[in-house]
């Protein structure tokens with residue numbers, strides 16, 4: 001997919017500055033050999049994944065040359081966030097500043113220092129949803145791959161995806177439980193379920209209302225977002241893995257544009273849109289997000305295995321099977337030693353405790369089917385490159 005036809009967020013082009021830096025790299029080279037960025041998703045086990053990687057580097061005794069960061073939120077929060085992502089430039093962010101921020105964090109820690117680090121790992125679970133982050137990171141990935149030999153530096157991405165129904169429940173619990181508890185005697189579970197069913201009903205009826213004599217522009221802003229979601233769901237339902245290539249590409253382009261447009265509109269709903277229920281729902285629509293990243297990235301990046309996807313449920317069931325492959329992929333030395341990660345990363349149950357009722361679960365499953373139906377065949381197309389071991393992405397329901 002060519003970038004120019006996509007309605008992508010503007011990004012200030014600093015490739016010349018970066019190129020200059022790369023040409024004068026002898027004096028102050030600040031890039032590690034491998035930089036891994038965990039893109040998300042939120043409430044998909046990203047913290048466990050971080051701990052896992054930390055343990056891998058310790059186990060392989062490369063911890064002095066590796067740094068596993070806490071969430072830096074460089075690309076989603078530290079970069080000045082402009083409201084209209086598609087018309088204004090995000091001016092003050094760059095890959096150089098990102099690496100400098102990482103370096104400063106290490107210096108503040110004052111524990112470790114190394115001439116050239118082997119590995120940096122950072123995850124911030126919202127990177128995945130932001131079109132501006134996707135544009136920036138994929139653009140840098142394409143650029144750096146062209147300009148730095150793989151033996152000097154490699155930028156790679158890691159995504160973990162969880163059943164979107166459990167993800168949503170977890171997000172609701174973490175975002176609202178304490179807030180709702182203070183609001184009255186009704187239990188958060190009942191409020192959550194009520195809100196979830198209301199949202200689904202709103203989505204089902206929104207077309208009717210927008211087709212009536214009420215003007216689209218006079219709809220409340222929240223309704224415009226819901227209407228746009230509905231349009232996105234309709235586009236996704238037309239995607240078919242076996243369709244002719246030119247038709248599929250056109251549709252993928254429309255889906256990505258529709259995601260960006262919906263996200264933009266949502267970002268305008270409220271300043272605190274990251275904690276808005278609409279975004280909590282929308283985050284579980286992984287297919288458009290994966291399309292966005294994988295279609296902007298060059299095919300070469302994918303073939304060179306720089307973008308990996310884990311399925312949460314398979315990963316947490318048996319960490320040990322992933323040890324060797326992940327250790328090699330992140331750039332830690334190959335080792336024949338085995339290690340019992342299961343003993344260290346014990347299974348964790350739902351923090352929410354409350355179990356969702358069956359009717360809410362069913363409604364949510366249908367909801368997420370509408371936006372994720374293409375996910376499994378889409379990801380499985382890249383099976384030899386984007387999964388670890390012999391994984392296949394399997395449907396959650």
Ligand SMILES: Nc1ncnc2c1ncn2[C@@H]1O[C@H](COP(=O)(O)OS(=O)(=O)O)[C@@H](OP(=O)(O)O)[C@H]1O
Nearest residue numbers: 042043044045046047048125170316347348350351
């Ligand atoms: N091993 C294992 N087994 C079962 N569940 C697990 C495991 N590791 C993480 N988790 C669950 O993942 C949820 C937290 O995800 P994140 O770490 O990505 O959260 S965050 O986005 O960083 O806030 C959170 O989900 P909920 O408990 O449902 O809220 C964790 O319990």
